[in-house]
Amino acid sequence: MPPGSQATDGDIVRAVLAGDRERYAQLVERYRDRYARYATRMLGSLDAAEDAVQDAFVRAFDQLAQCKEPDKFVGWFFLILRNRCFAERRRNRTSASLDAANGVAAADRADGGAENAESRRALQRALMELTPDQREVFVLKHVEGLSYSEIAERLSTSVPSLKMRMHRAYDRLREQLRDHT
Amino acid sequence: MSEHEFHPLVKQLLDGDITLADLPAELRAEGQEALQLLAGVERTSVSMPAVTWRVMTALERRRRRFRPWLLAPALAAAAALVLWLRPASPPPSPSASLVTVRFVLVAPEARQVSLAGTFNQWNPQATPLIRAGNVWTATLTLPAGQHQYAFVVDGARWVPDPGAPAVDDGFGRRNSVLTL
Numbered sequence: 001m002p003p004g005s006q007a008t009d010g011d012i013v014r015a016v017l018a019g020d021r022e023r024y025a026q027l028v029e030r031y032r033d034r035y036a037r038y039a040t041r042m043l044g045s046l047d048a049a050e051d052a053v054q055d056a057f058v059r060a061f062d063q064l065a066q067c068k069e070p071d072k073f074v075g076w077f078f079l080i081l082r083n084r085c086f087a088e089r090r091r092n093r094t095s096a097s098l099d100a101a102n103g104v105a106a107a108d109r110a111d112g113g114a115e116n117a118e119s120r121r122a123l124q125r126a127l128m129e130l131t132p133d134q135r136e137v138f139v140l141k142h143v144e145g146l147s148y149s150e151i152a153e154r155l156s157t158s159v160p161s162l163k164m165r166m167h168r169a170y171d172r173l174r175e176q177l178r179d180h181t
Numbered sequence: 182m183s184e185h186e187f188h189p190l191v192k193q194l195l196d197g198d199i200t201l202a203d204l205p206a207e208l209r210a211e212g213q214e215a216l217q218l219l220a221g222v223e224r225t226s227v228s229m230p231a232v233t234w235r236v237m238t239a240l241e242r243r244r245r246r247f248r249p250w251l252l253a254p255a256l257a258a259a260a261a262l263v264l265w266l267r268p269a270s271p272p273p274s275p276s277a278s279l280v281t282v283r284f285v286l287v288a289p290e291a292r293q294v295s296l297a298g299t300f301n302q303w304n305p306q307a308t309p310l311i312r313a314g315n316v317w318t319a320t321l322t323l324p325a326g327q328h329q330y331a332f333v334v335d336g337a338r339w340v341p342d343p344g345a346p347a348v349d350d351g352f353g354r355r356n357s358v359l360t361l
Contacts, residue, residue, distance in 0.1 A: 021240065028233045036227040046283060046320055050229050057236040116220075123221035141196075142222050148196075167192045173218060175185035 013070035016061075028057050031074050035081055041139045042085040044128045052088055056081035078154065086132050126176035134169035137162050191215045225322060226280040228361060280361040281322045284330075289315035291334045296321075298330030298356075305333040329356040 007015075007026065015023045032053060039049035060067075060077050067076050127135050140151045148159045155162075191211050193199045195218075204212045286294055294310040294317040301307035310317035310332075329348065332340045341347045342357040350356045 021244075022237075024240070025233055025237050028236050032232040033226070033228050036229045037225075040227045040281075041223070046227065046281065049227070050232060050235075050283065053229055054232050054235045054239065057232070058239050061236075061240060119217070119221035120223050123218065124223060142219060143224055145224075163196070166196070167187075167189075170192055170195055170215070170218075171183075171186045174187060174214075177218065178185065 009073040010071035052084045056084045126173050137165045138169050228280050228282045231285040283320045286317040295333045299328050325361045328359045
């Protein structure tokens with residue numbers, strides 16, 4: 001590799017599979033924050049999200065030989081993290097709403113505005129009342145800023161089915177937010 | 182259509198396909214209500230600086246479990262590791278000006294731990310860490326950029342992070358550097 005050039009994901013995956021385990025830290029460092037916000041919004045708690053991201057990386061390490069396209073490690077890793085987030089929500093449905101509201105509170109303090117803070121908290125609570133499928137499409141589109149076609153590609157699904165999910169999510173959010181005002 | 186359902190055109194507005202001005206007059210109020218919903222979306226970046234260390238430690242611990250003759254050095258290393266905090270390095274995002282970061286410290290003997298840095302005017306009382314077993318944590322939302330910090334253990338001992346880059350503070354101490 002020429003001096004100064006950065007190893008590709010594929011280079012690192014192949015090195016790890018060849019026995020250089022320490023190189024895996026480079027992949028973790030490279031991608032740990034990319035989906036941190038996704039996991040936090042999906043699970044409604046920074047603590048739970050951090051555990052999920054950690055577990056997903058450990059699981060990805062265990063299954064690394066099954067990563068058929070090492071240069072697309074990050075897309076493959078995302079699906080592992082996604083499964084982990086969905087499983088976590090199934091296990092622990094009850095406590096997340098409160099954590100979710102508290103989770104956004106720190107950010108509220110930093111950029112001020114009691115009204116903004118309250119609307120963020122209310123929306124975060126309402127998000128946790130959606131089904132994981134609905135919440136995911138909302139988070140990917142409105143928090144991560146992806147287009148429907150980007151989400152469809154990432155989740156191997158169709159744009160019309162995503163839109164149906166999202167439109168149901170809008171209605172449920174409206175209902176939740178009205179109930180809480 | 183139930184009373185909670187947005188009009189299909191309003192859903193298109195939420196999807197970003199049309200603007201408020203494209204809605205017929207009778208749907209403008211509903212459109213504004215819908216946009217208000219999106220105003221509550223929390224887009225603050227989240228950083229997990231401790232995850233790299235945690236993943237690599239988990240992998241190493243498991244590997245050593247299968248090689249018991251290496252366990253003793255592993256325990257010695259764990260005992261020596263009193264403090265950790267990895268610098269955050271999220272991907273650059275011009276629109277994100279705030280980043281949520283969790284500071285983590287392992288300090289089993291400490292009675293109290295706080296964080297002092299450029300983000301709280303180096304006030305050791307401003308940011309106490311919360312204890313859970315041997316682990317102390319604090320979650321802060323900080324502006325993107327560079328911050329200097331140190332842990333303050335038991336109100337008196339200023340400890341830089343041995344795992345993070347550090348700079349001389351000009352008074353004989355070392356400050357850790359966090360770049361967000």
